[in-house]
Amino acid sequence: MSASISPANRATVGPSQPDRSKQDRSKQGRSERGRNYARRYWVFAVPAAIVVAAVIVFPWIFTLFMSVHDWKVSGATPFVGMANYAKMLVDDRFQSAIVRTLVFTAASVVAPVILGVWAAVCFASNFRLRGLARTIFVLPMMATPVAISLVWTMMFHPQLGVLNYLLSLVGLPPSAWVYDSATVIPTLVMVETWQWTPLVMLIVLGGIASLPQDPYEAAILDGANSWQMFRHITLPLAWPFIVVATVIRMIDALKAFDTIYVITLGGPGTSSETLNILLYQTAFAYYDLGYGSAMVVIFFVLILLISMLLLHVRQRQAWQ
Amino acid sequence: MAMSRTTTMNRAKRLLGRAGLYFSVLMLISPAILFFLWMLSLAFKNEADNTAFPPVFIPDPPTFDNFIDVFEKNDFLTYTINSVIVSFTATGLALLLGVPAGYGIAKAKATKAAVLILIARVTPGLSYLIPLFLLFQWLGLIGTLVPLVITHLVITVPIVVWIMIGFFEGLPSELEEAALVDGATIWQAFRYVAMPLARPGITVAMILAFIFSWNNFIFGVVLAGRSTRTLPVAVYNVLTFEQISWGPLAAAALVVTAPVLLLTLLMQKEIVAGLTAGGVKGG
Numbered sequence: 001m002s003a004s005i006s007p008a009n010r011a012t013v014g015p016s017q018p019d020r021s022k023q024d025r026s027k028q029g030r031s032e033r034g035r036n037y038a039r040r041y042w043v044f045a046v047p048a049a050i051v052v053a054a055v056i057v058f059p060w061i062f063t064l065f066m067s068v069h070d071w072k073v074s075g076a077t078p079f080v081g082m083a084n085y086a087k088m089l090v091d092d093r094f095q096s097a098i099v100r101t102l103v104f105t106a107a108s109v110v111a112p113v114i115l116g117v118w119a120a121v122c123f124a125s126n127f128r129l130r131g132l133a134r135t136i137f138v139l140p141m142m143a144t145p146v147a148i149s150l151v152w153t154m155m156f157h158p159q160l161g162v163l164n165y166l167l168s169l170v171g172l173p174p175s176a177w178v179y180d181s182a183t184v185i186p187t188l189v190m191v192e193t194w195q196w197t198p199l200v201m202l203i204v205l206g207g208i209a210s211l212p213q214d215p216y217e218a219a220i221l222d223g224a225n226s227w228q229m230f231r232h233i234t235l236p237l238a239w240p241f242i243v244v245a246t247v248i249r250m251i252d253a254l255k256a257f258d259t260i261y262v263i264t265l266g267g268p269g270t271s272s273e274t275l276n277i278l279l280y281q282t283a284f285a286y287y288d289l290g291y292g293s294a295m296v297v298i299f300f301v302l303i304l305l306i307s308m309l310l311l312h313v314r315q316r317q318a319w320q
Numbered sequence: 321m322a323m324s325r326t327t328t329m330n331r332a333k334r335l336l337g338r339a340g341l342y343f344s345v346l347m348l349i350s351p352a353i354l355f356f357l358w359m360l361s362l363a364f365k366n367e368a369d370n371t372a373f374p375p376v377f378i379p380d381p382p383t384f385d386n387f388i389d390v391f392e393k394n395d396f397l398t399y400t401i402n403s404v405i406v407s408f409t410a411t412g413l414a415l416l417l418g419v420p421a422g423y424g425i426a427k428a429k430a431t432k433a434a435v436l437i438l439i440a441r442v443t444p445g446l447s448y449l450i451p452l453f454l455l456f457q458w459l460g461l462i463g464t465l466v467p468l469v470i471t472h473l474v475i476t477v478p479i480v481v482w483i484m485i486g487f488f489e490g491l492p493s494e495l496e497e498a499a500l501v502d503g504a505t506i507w508q509a510f511r512y513v514a515m516p517l518a519r520p521g522i523t524v525a526m527i528l529a530f531i532f533s534w535n536n537f538i539f540g541v542v543l544a545g546r547s548t549r550t551l552p553v554a555v556y557n558v559l560t561f562e563q564i565s566w567g568p569l570a571a572a573a574l575v576v577t578a579p580v581l582l583l584t585l586l587m588q589k590e591i592v593a594g595l596t597a598g599g600v601k602g603g
Contacts, residue, residue, distance in 0.1 A: 040506060044424025045433060048417040048477060055448065055474050056440050062451035115348070122344045135588040136349045139356065142584045142591070144535045146552040147573035150559055151359045154566050162358060162375050194351055199595065206596035226337060255444040258537045262556060276444055283450050284542055296447040303442050 060300075063293045071290035084294035093270065094278065094295070101254060101274040104185055108192040108253035113246050115193065116200025120238075121230060123201065124208040141198045149262035152191050153178075156263075178264050181271035188272055191259050196252060200245040207241025208234060247309055254303055275299055356581075362570030363387070370566040386571035390558070393568070396575065398547065399554035406468045406550055407533040413469070414476035414529050419522060422484025423510055434485055440478040445538045448474050453542060463545035471539040476529035483528065483594055487521030488514065524594035527587055531580050551576045 067084055071077045088094050123134050140148065155163045156177035164174040177187045215233045224232075235242075257276045260266070266273035266281070273281075279299065283292030362370055363386055364379040390396055425433045448471065456467040495517070496509040504512070515522075540553040549557070555572045584591055 039428070041424040041427040042430070043506075044420040044427075044510065045430075048421035048481060049433075051417055051473060051477060052436065052440070055452070055470060055477075056436075056443075058455075059448045059451040060443075062454075063447060066450065118344070119348050122341060122348060125341060127338075127341060127345070131588065133345055133349050134592065135585055136352050138588070138592065138595075139581060139584060140352050142531060142535075142580055143356075144537075144552055144573075144577040144580055146535075146537045146556050147359075147577035148355070150555065150569055150573045151355065151362065153559070154362065154569065155358065160371055160373055160375075165373065165375050194355070202592060202596045251442045255442075257444070257446065261537075261541075262559070276446060279444075279446050280538075283446075284453075289450055289454070292450055296444075296450065299444060300447060303444070304439070306442075 063296050066290055067293035067297050069290050071288075071293070073287040073289065077290070080290070084291050085298075087291060088294065088298065093273075096270070097273050097275050097278040100185070100272070101276075104189060104192075104256070104274055105250060105253040107186070107189040108196070108256070109246060109249050111189065111193040112197040112200050112249055113242065115197045116245065117204055117238075117242060119197065119201040120204035120208055121234060123205055137201065138198045140195045145195070145258035146262055148195065149191070149259045152259075153263050156187065178272070179268060181268055184264060184268065184272045188260055188263065191263065192253065192256060195259065196249060199252075200249055203245040203248065204238060204241050207238045211237050247306065250306055251303055254299075254306070359570055359574060362566055363574045365567060367565060367567050370570075386567035387575070389565075389568045390572045390575065394554060394558060394572075395547075396551075396554060396572070399549050399551050400575075402465060402468075402544075402548055403534060403551040405465055406472055407530055409469045410472035410476045410533045411526060411530045414473060414480045415522065415526060418477050418480030418525065419484050419515070419518070420510065422481045423488050423514060423518075425481070426485050426488035434482075437478045437481050437485075440474070441482070445474065445536075449539065449542050456543065462543065463548060465548050467543045468539060468548065468550065471543060472533045472536060474539075475532050475536060479529045479532060480525040483525040484518070484521060487518055487524075491517055520590070523587075524590045527583065527590055528594045531583060531591075534580055 066077075068079060068081055069077045070080045070083070119137065123130065123137070127133075155161050156179070158164060158174065158176055158179055161177070163177065167174055175187075176183055178184045211234070215237075216229060219229050219233060255276060256274065257280070260272060260274060260277055261280070264272045266277040275295070276299075279292055279295050282288050282295060361377060361379060364382040364384075365376060366379075366383050366385065369376040369379065424430075452467070452471055453462075456462050456470075461467050491514060496513045499509045499513045500506070535552065536550075537552040537556070540550040541556070544550060544553050555576050558569055558572045
């Protein structure tokens, strides 16, 4: 990041050549100062820390508290211990939501990562209108999710939708898309892939752009073809970035909400009800806040396990 | 002789490679192009053409009736103002809080604080909502824009802090140290030396925070009352109440997302730089 947008106007603000004695003195002072200041720089983070505590940390703690109570919107909120958690063990709807979420996530990671790596390799080479093509490619992830979900919904219409018309043009039978429990998950995965492949592409592209050029030059001299170069140079060198992109994609797929909510609301029936949708229904349609909170905790643990993986990866290679 | 043959073969190979590259790029970007063209087509066609089968692709003549319809039947002006207030306030506050915080964390090399930001990034937005919903209800704030601005900070603050940490870490520290040696306070060193240098980073953080706040749906759907809906929530309600009329629906969708798409097209360099660095995404 710093390489691409770090300011170039350093020279204009920079101090003129200091004399030697001053330079020595400042160097000596620097290490002491560095130690003293390191703590004082915390002051800068205090206002943000207060806000983060109020809107991020407080909800976490309060969620834990609610999850051990029978908490409806009004009325008494008796302490029930682990009853909400025990309920999950026998709740079929919750368990199928977990399985569904994992299936949806697996598919919504594999397809975007494969396409995203392919796209990154393409966008790493120079061609005319590359900037414009890359911007167009990024548009789906920047567009308002509700807006694109509405347009997809119209495209999925079984009788009047444009997608079934396009299928009929190439001689395929019409699909029920999101209106059939057998096709709803693959269809939502398609939307998720369309929307989030760009993020994978950008992260991997950032990685490829930082790779050294020498191996490629040597490979060209040795007569390697582009597949060999991809397989034996790009893939191994860019692997850390692909791993990071995969983990980020995994977290986002687990959390997917807007598109599923707008397009199917978990339906037909409960056939596309992922954990996040069930959570919403439990808390804000049935107002069972205690049970909803317990689900949040389990959901959070699931996501945390995966983000530990991200942190582990990030610490092992300086990820920037 | 042999030499010229290899060069011709190489040239043919390279030409084939170019053709393959252009074909790949076309394959990759066509889903996005076709989707947004179809969105435009739906928004600018009259109702008869929108429900025709086989579909009509090019609006002839293009009509603005759908847009007029959306603004007449719904209070879209209010919702637009709501969205503008919420996103601008949440982004402004996030910059006020997040830029110094990013600086402090980068300077103090406090990686633990960065971890907290990262955890905020991975937590589902819904999990903040249950406790905050109760809190706002208890404070009697439901039905005002305050809960929306506050919850949008959950999106914008982590984005700004995360991007600014990376940015300040990349700045050379000699200049601030020179300022400190010359007797500046650490606040002055930040305000007059580091911050001007970090302006490109602040721009990136601002754009991304704004876009992800603007796009947010989940907080609005729970916390907004009838008159405090943000645009994404208002558009969703168009779907539930007027499912049959596609033109106004597409027009409404276009109204919501057009500012974001234009911003992306205009600031593509900054946006790509910011997203590449942090893998940021809101809510």
